[in-house]
Amino acid sequence: MENYIGKPIKRREDTRFLKGAGRYTDDIKLPHMAHVAFVRSPYAHAKILNIDTTAAAQAEGVIAIYTGADECGNFGVPCGWQVNFKNGDTMREPQHPLLAKEKVRHVGEAVAVVVAETQALARDAAELVEVEYEELPAVTNPKDAMQPGAPLVHDQWPDNAAFDWCIGNDRAEVEKALENAYHVTELEFINNRLAPNAIEPRSYIADYNVNDDKWTLYTSTQNPHLIRLLLCAFTLGLPEHKVRVVSYDVGGGFGSKIYHYTEEALVTWLSRQVGRPVKWTADRSEAFMTDAHGRDHVVKSKMGFDKDGKIVAHLTDEYCAMGAYLSTFAPAIPTYLHGTLFQGLYTTPLIHLNVVAPFTHTVPVDAYRGAGRPEATYLIERLISKAAIEMNMDPAEIRFKNFIPPFDGINQPGYQTQVALQYDSGNYAAALEKALEAAGYENFRKEQEEARQNGKLLGLGISTWIEGCGIAPSAVVGALGARAGLYEVGHVRVQPTGKVTVYTGTHSHGQGHETTFAQFVADKLGIPIEDVDIEHGDTNEVAFGMGTYGSRSLAVGGSAIVKSIDKVLEKGARIAAHKLEAAVEDLEYGDGKWTVKGTDKSISFGDVALTAYVPHDYPQGEEPGLDFSSFYDPVNFTFPFGAHICIVEVDADTGKVTIKRFITVDDVGNIINPMIVDGQIHGGVVQGIGQALLEEVAYDEGGQMITGSYMDYAMPRADDVPFIETHNTVTPCPHNPLGVKGAGEAGTIGATPAVVNAVIDALAHLGVRDIQMPLTPQRVWKAMQNNN
Amino acid sequence: MQISLTINGKSYSQEVEPRTSLAHFLRDTLDLTGTHIGCDTSSCGACTVLLDGKAVKSCTVLAVQADGSEITTIEGMANGDQLHPIQEAFQENHGLQCGFCTPGMVMTAADILANNPNPSEADIRHGLEGNFCRCTGYHNIVKSIQHAAEKMNS
Numbered sequence: 001m002e003n004y005i006g007k008p009i010k011r012r013e014d015t016r017f018l019k020g021a022g023r024y025t026d027d028i029k030l031p032h033m034a035h036v037a038f039v040r041s042p043y044a045h046a047k048i049l050n051i052d053t054t055a056a057a058q059a060e061g062v063i064a065i066y067t068g069a070d071e072c073g074n075f076g077v078p079c080g081w082q083v084n085f086k087n088g089d090t091m092r093e094p095q096h097p098l099l100a101k102e103k104v105r106h107v108g109e110a111v112a113v114v115v116a117e118t119q120a121l122a123r124d125a126a127e128l129v130e131v132e133y134e135e136l137p138a139v140t141n142p143k144d145a146m147q148p149g150a151p152l153v154h155d156q157w158p159d160n161a162a163f164d165w166c167i168g169n170d171r172a173e174v175e176k177a178l179e180n181a182y183h184v185t186e187l188e189f190i191n192n193r194l195a196p197n198a199i200e201p202r203s204y205i206a207d208y209n210v211n212d213d214k215w216t217l218y219t220s221t222q223n224p225h226l227i228r229l230l231l232c233a234f235t236l237g238l239p240e241h242k243v244r245v246v247s248y249d250v251g252g253g254f255g256s257k258i259y260h261y262t263e264e265a266l267v268t269w270l271s272r273q274v275g276r277p278v279k280w281t282a283d284r285s286e287a288f289m290t291d292a293h294g295r296d297h298v299v300k301s302k303m304g305f306d307k308d309g310k311i312v313a314h315l316t317d318e319y320c321a322m323g324a325y326l327s328t329f330a331p332a333i334p335t336y337l338h339g340t341l342f343q344g345l346y347t348t349p350l351i352h353l354n355v356v357a358p359f360t361h362t363v364p365v366d367a368y369r370g371a372g373r374p375e376a377t378y379l380i381e382r383l384i385s386k387a388a389i390e391m392n393m394d395p396a397e398i399r400f401k402n403f404i405p406p407f408d409g410i411n412q413p414g415y416q417t418q419v420a421l422q423y424d425s426g427n428y429a430a431a432l433e434k435a436l437e438a439a440g441y442e443n444f445r446k447e448q449e450e451a452r453q454n455g456k457l458l459g460l461g462i463s464t465w466i467e468g469c470g471i472a473p474s475a476v477v478g479a480l481g482a483r484a485g486l487y488e489v490g491h492v493r494v495q496p497t498g499k500v501t502v503y504t505g506t507h508s509h510g511q512g513h514e515t516t517f518a519q520f521v522a523d524k525l526g527i528p529i530e531d532v533d534i535e536h537g538d539t540n541e542v543a544f545g546m547g548t549y550g551s552r553s554l555a556v557g558g559s560a561i562v563k564s565i566d567k568v569l570e571k572g573a574r575i576a577a578h579k580l581e582a583a584v585e586d587l588e589y590g591d592g593k594w595t596v597k598g599t600d601k602s603i604s605f606g607d608v609a610l611t612a613y614v615p616h617d618y619p620q621g622e623e624p625g626l627d628f629s630s631f632y633d634p635v636n637f638t639f640p641f642g643a644h645i646c647i648v649e650v651d652a653d654t655g656k657v658t659i660k661r662f663i664t665v666d667d668v669g670n671i672i673n674p675m676i677v678d679g680q681i682h683g684g685v686v687q688g689i690g691q692a693l694l695e696e697v698a699y700d701e702g703g704q705m706i707t708g709s710y711m712d713y714a715m716p717r718a719d720d721v722p723f724i725e726t727h728n729t730v731t732p733c734p735h736n737p738l739g740v741k742g743a744g745e746a747g748t749i750g751a752t753p754a755v756v757n758a759v760i761d762a763l764a765h766l767g768v769r770d771i772q773m774p775l776t777p778q779r780v781w782k783a784m785q786n787n788n
Numbered sequence: 789m790q791i792s793l794t795i796n797g798k799s800y801s802q803e804v805e806p807r808t809s810l811a812h813f814l815r816d817t818l819d820l821t822g823t824h825i826g827c828d829t830s831s832c833g834a835c836t837v838l839l840d841g842k843a844v845k846s847c848t849v850l851a852v853q854a855d856g857s858e859i860t861t862i863e864g865m866a867n868g869d870q871l872h873p874i875q876e877a878f879q880e881n882h883g884l885q886c887g888f889c890t891p892g893m894v895m896t897a898a899d900i901l902a903n904n905p906n907p908s909e910a911d912i913r914h915g916l917e918g919n920f921c922r923c924t925g926y927h928n929i930v931k932s933i934q935h936a937a938e939k940m941n942s
Contacts, residue, residue, distance in 0.1 A: 020822015251888025
């Protein structure tokens with residue numbers, strides 16, 4: 001019986017947050033804790049000629065100062081994914097030092113670090129460090145970085161490419177199909193660079209205990225075990241069994257807190273050097289300058305159609321920025337998390353994507369909510385909507401013509417794409433049909449026409465999306481260059497009193513795992529939810545784990561927990577059979593008890609648990625205890641999908657875009673907690689709207705970031721957005737035990753193209769076919785003038 | 789400098805550096821870490837507290853400026869285990885995800901509702917202009933404040 005699955009159970013984590021009692025890293029204060037401030041480069045590209053720390057060393061409260069010339073300069077943070085050149089050459093992988101040596105390669109790169117008694121004193125002293133630079137020319141646009149004569153980010157290679165990669169069908173074949181196509185739609189644009197902007201800035205406290213020779217690192221991360229592994233095995237060479245990584249409450253991640261950052265390693269190193277706990281918390285300026293960014297693709301696409309509007313071929317060439325160094329998962333984002341989604345929801349028979357990934361004099365780029373998949377969806381959905389205008393077709397109709405037919409992955413096989421992956425299950429037309437109905441699409445064109453008569457510019461934009469999540473089958477990602485497995489760990493510890501503690505290797509930083517996970521655990525065990533506790537975020541408690549990103553937690557982490565529940569119930573049945581003097585085959589489990597079929601003889605889950613720990617009357621040869629841990633390695637990715645519709649009004653005089661309605665139909669497989677899923681969609685959609693209308697990290701010609709604060713970088717505020725109208729269809733995942741697909745990134749992936757398509761729809765009668773994101777009033781107004 | 793002030797009904801008399809912000813004073817000196825710091829430009833609102841009943845961003849108030857005032861922080865909203873109606877409404881409407889912006893949102897909501905017990909959706913959205921949330925898309929925060937208004941008016 002399901003008492004909790006599918007219900008909007010209120011979150012149990014809320015009480016501490018609402019009372020101001022969350023335990024974020026910066027809230028932690030340890031005895032004798034020292035504080036760190038960094039000296040950071042004001043230049044995008046410069047030689048370091050000299051660093052003078054004399055004055056700083058004499059400043060009040062200073063404990064130590066280090067530069068790249070010290071031992072810490074020899075350490076570097078690794079990259080976790082290798083993507084080679086298409087000709088077989090190895091990916092170019094520069095050292096990413098904890099402190100810059102000889103050269104700085106982006107604004108904000110740290111050149112020295114000050115440890116002092118308080119944060120304020122550390123910052124005072126950091127200002128006294130005198131660094132002499134010789135400024136060099138910089139390049140920040142990824143396409144410019146590949147032009148002959150572009151400034152080199154790393155001098156040891158003849159050009160800036162980290163790799164040059166392709167996926168899909170033979171390029172010549174795709175080009176030929178485009179030449180023969182009835183119609184070709186073309187699009188060139190920049191997928192704008194974004195700053196993830198979790199509201200909690202990154203924060204680290206390292207505490208080296210000399211007596212135990214052990215380290216504890218408190219860190220604002222999405223994946224504590226991964227950080228421990230990278231820190232120990234690659235960056236500092238520490239003994240992994242003596243390092244504890246703790247990540248209690250984390251104030252949002254959106255990808256930016258996956259990565260192993262230089263500051264984290266340096267703080268760990270410093271704690272041993274100074275023999276005290278050491279803390280660093282970024283301020284917002286540092287967050288803009290050092291948190292890995294997202295997107296930043298320069299795109300050139302062609303999509304060919306036959307006369308009926310069926311897609312015949314798709315060719316895209318992209319320059320995708322890596323930034324100054326390779327962040328932890330950076331190479332995977334514009335490749336295996338991007339190119340593998342170029343099938344979209346359509347039966348496109350021929351696809352080719354080429355990605356050149358240059359180093360640029362900027363902050364590294366890595367996964368930001370959606371990670372490669374929003375970029376894929378944006379270009380496919382813009383192309384098909386643009387084609388509809390050019391071919392005088394309805395934007396919904398052209399999509400229905402091209403959708404992959406429904407398949408459930410059980411009675412019908414999964415869908416093999418042209419770009420490596422096999423979709424698990426889907427019913428794409430159903431999602432769009434539902435969205436169109438919710439939007440009142442049939443009447444919209446009339447409303448639009450009437451509005452135009454009254455001088456109002458209304459537009460409706462459709463986007464349909466698919467993503468690959470549930471990351472990921474280890475062998476598959478290993479073959480694609482991942483340097484880690486991507487399974488998950490779930491540990492179910494039944495306590496002697498029948499209470500249950502679950503340890504998960506995933507990490508919750510807003511997703512509500514403490515509630516969602518408890519819901520299905522309670523249902524599977526048939527016990528009250530109050531008897532289940534979910535623990536995460538401490539490597540000393542949880543055996544192992546790969547953490548939370550790529551909408552993987554429930555699909556992979558939840559499945560690992562289900563595996564352990566199955567083991568608990570299997571062993572529990574043997575104990576129950578013994579106590580009931582029956583055969584295991586004659587028992588059935590339900591409502592928290594084992595019953596001998598057809599009788600009223602039963603034993604409760606709690607009694608079996610107690611028996612397991614007080615094994616006086618016990619099956620012979622059975623081990624005491626009821627405690628199981630499992631690793632779950634998925635057999636495939638999961639493929640959530642959906643349809644988003646945005647309705648906008650564009651101010652004819654100013655070009656300002658107002659979102660009137662935003663409708664989502666997302667299919668994330670089975671839903672454990674609809675309230676939490678809706679919340680994920682709301683937040684994702686608004687981040688997607690942010691990219692479409694407001695957000696962009698901009699650099700000037702010299703490589704200065706000119707959007708380095710909230711005064712300059714426009715994030716959506718409450719009055720920029722409407723209520724989001726959420727709906728679902730449910731197509732269960734056929735290959736994991738909960739039938740779930742993942743909901744964390746859906747909103748962001750679907751929203752951006754829906755917004756831009758809506759604005760173009762509002763202005764199409766003026767001849768407007770494309771506007772570069774973000775669609776600021778100025779850009780929209782200009783587009784209206786140019787085409788009027 | 790010596791300052792005296794009341795925080796969540798309790799009197800404090802403390803020595804502070806003149807440059808210490810109220811946010812840092814609350815967090816670092818008094819261990820009231822429910823007030824969060826999310827930016828350096830008074831833009832994000834995570835540090836919002838009530839100063840003599842009005843919402844202020846405690847990162848841009850110096851502790852010395854708060855001398856003699858009455859401050860309410862997120863820690864002062866609940867009465868023991870009994871959450872304030874605004875806190876209850878946030879819980880019931882899933883008005884928070886990661887929780888980091890939440891204290892500022894709750895304090896701002898208190899200010900909005902103190903000035904306007906029956907705010908429209910537009911009033912609420914306008915009132916939240918100074919507070920960033922990156923998780924919720926504001927949807928359930930607005931719903932929470934609407935619900936809190938109902939609760940507090942009934």
